[in-house]
Amino acid sequence: MEMICYIHVVAHFILMILNLAGAFDVPPPRDVKVVQSELQWLSPSSDDNVMYTVQYKRGSEPVDDWHNVTSHNGTKFAITKEVYGAIFRVRAEKEGHASEWQISNPVQCVHLNVCIPLMTVNVKPGKTYLSMSHMDKSFEKEYGVNIAFNISSWKVVTGVYSEVQFNVTNNKNEVILNLESGQMYCFQVQYSFYNKPYGNTSEQQCVIIPETPEEAKRRTFLTTILTTFCILTLCGCCIFLLFKNHKKYKQLLRPPVEFPGHLREVKIISARKTRTIFDNLCTLSFSTDHRFPCMRLIQRICQWQCLLWL
Ligand SMILES: *[C@@H]1O[C@H](CO)[C@@H](O)[C@H](O)[C@H]1NC(C)=O
Numbered sequence: 001m002e003m004i005c006y007i008h009v010v011a012h013f014i015l016m017i018l019n020l021a022g023a024f025d026v027p028p029p030r031d032v033k034v035v036q037s038e039l040q041w042l043s044p045s046s047d048d049n050v051m052y053t054v055q056y057k058r059g060s061e062p063v064d065d066w067h068n069v070t071s072h073n074g075t076k077f078a079i080t081k082e083v084y085g086a087i088f089r090v091r092a093e094k095e096g097h098a099s100e101w102q103i104s105n106p107v108q109c110v111h112l113n114v115c116i117p118l119m120t121v122n123v124k125p126g127k128t129y130l131s132m133s134h135m136d137k138s139f140e141k142e143y144g145v146n147i148a149f150n151i152s153s154w155k156v157v158t159g160v161y162s163e164v165q166f167n168v169t170n171n172k173n174e175v176i177l178n179l180e181s182g183q184m185y186c187f188q189v190q191y192s193f194y195n196k197p198y199g200n201t202s203e204q205q206c207v208i209i210p211e212t213p214e215e216a217k218r219r220t221f222l223t224t225i226l227t228t229f230c231i232l233t234l235c236g237c238c239i240f241l242l243f244k245n246h247k248k249y250k251q252l253l254r255p256p257v258e259f260p261g262h263l264r265e266v267k268i269i270s271a272r273k274t275r276t277i278f279d280n281l282c283t284l285s286f287s288t289d290h291r292f293p294c295m296r297l298i299q300r301i302c303q304w305q306c307l308l309w310l
């Protein structure tokens with residue numbers, strides 16, 4: 001009885017092993033790899049009846065989210081920009097049996113000829129930091145020390161572009177000093193290969209250079225002086241106007257006095273002059289920008305004065 005049981009178990013075990021081997025008796029494709037714009041592999045045998053299933057998965061996708069590729073021709077598949085960063089897997093199939101999957105290397109920029117440098121721009125008062133990087137390691141691996149970064153930079157003043165400057169560097173990090181604060185600068189980078197431009201340029205990055213603490217202080221100082229000046233002028237105007245109106249009121253109260261002819265003319269002319277000066281001040285206050293609080297004050301007074309004159 002024990003003997004029979006033992007034989008049964010062994011037979012079962014042998015059958016299981018045979019089954020497993022049977023499931024994978026199709027040999028897998030060999031040398032699955034991505035080369036210039038192509039996924040390639042070698043047939044596992046000289047057998048012509050072998051079919052292949054090709055699948056790919058982008059790096060960002062979940063572990064088991066594979067997509068079928070249907071258009072492969074024999075042992076080749078043409079790859080395009082859309083599968084940048086993906087990996088492929090291929091298996092051989094024959095008479096309902098399939099081989100194990102064979103995984104390729106990832107699709108990198110060199111395979112597709114789309115390598116462009118990446119750039120980030122950071123600004124601090126007085127300093128602008130450019131950092132360059134590669135899309136992936138393939139370009140550097142392929143061309144090594146012969147590649148450099150060709151940085152273009154230009155200034156934008158009210159929508160007008162200044163002349164573009166080119167700087168070629170091997171460094172991945174560059175610090176630029178002496179850019180004008182308050183101004184907008186744009187940067188772009190392209191690979192330089194044996195001193196010739198290679199491939200497309202990166203996206204352009206534009207930044208406004210912030211002012212340094214000293215510049216901010218100087219601006220505050222200037223604003224203060226201007227404001228003081230404005231207030232003083234304003235007070236002068238007010239005193240003058242009060243004085244003038246005071247005379248007017250007096251005239252209204254008193255019976256009219258005949259001025260001698262020449263004195264009257266002088267009076268009219270000086271009144272006109274004052275009004276012209278005041279008008280100019282008003283025009284100025286309305287046309288300048290509203291940053292200075294004192295200008296707004298002048299505008300108020302102008303409005304009141306207009307009402308008076310009306
Ligand atoms: C891929 O094709 C196989 C059969 O060839 C099918 O069983 C499977 O569902 C397909 N996968 C997707 C994601 O379409």
Ligand SMILES: *[C@@H]1O[C@H](CO)[C@@H](O)[C@H](O)[C@H]1NC(C)=O
Nearest residue numbers: 071072073074075076077078
């Ligand atoms: C498939 O490849 C063969 C040679 O490898 C070629 O003659 C044929 O035109 C290709 N077919 C397609 C659809 O690309």
Ligand SMILES: *[C@@H]1O[C@H](CO)[C@@H](O)[C@H](O)[C@H]1NC(C)=O
Nearest residue numbers: 081113114115116199200201
């Ligand atoms: C490179 O630039 C050209 C023209 O602007 C564009 O057609 C092409 O798609 C770009 N290539 C890449 C890889 O972005």
Ligand SMILES: *[C@@H]1O[C@H](CO)[C@@H](O)[C@H](O)[C@H]1NC(C)=O
Nearest residue numbers: 151153165166167174176177
């Ligand atoms: C380019 O080089 C010039 C002269 O060496 C330098 O003044 C300028 O800051 C550099 N520009 C960039 C973007 O590196």
Ligand SMILES: *[C@@H]1O[C@H](CO)[C@@H](O)[C@H](O)[C@H]1NC(C)=O
Nearest residue numbers: 150166168192193195196197
């Ligand atoms: C840098 O780029 C400019 C514009 O494409 C090009 O004229 C110049 O030759 C490049 N310089 C180098 C060293 O690649």
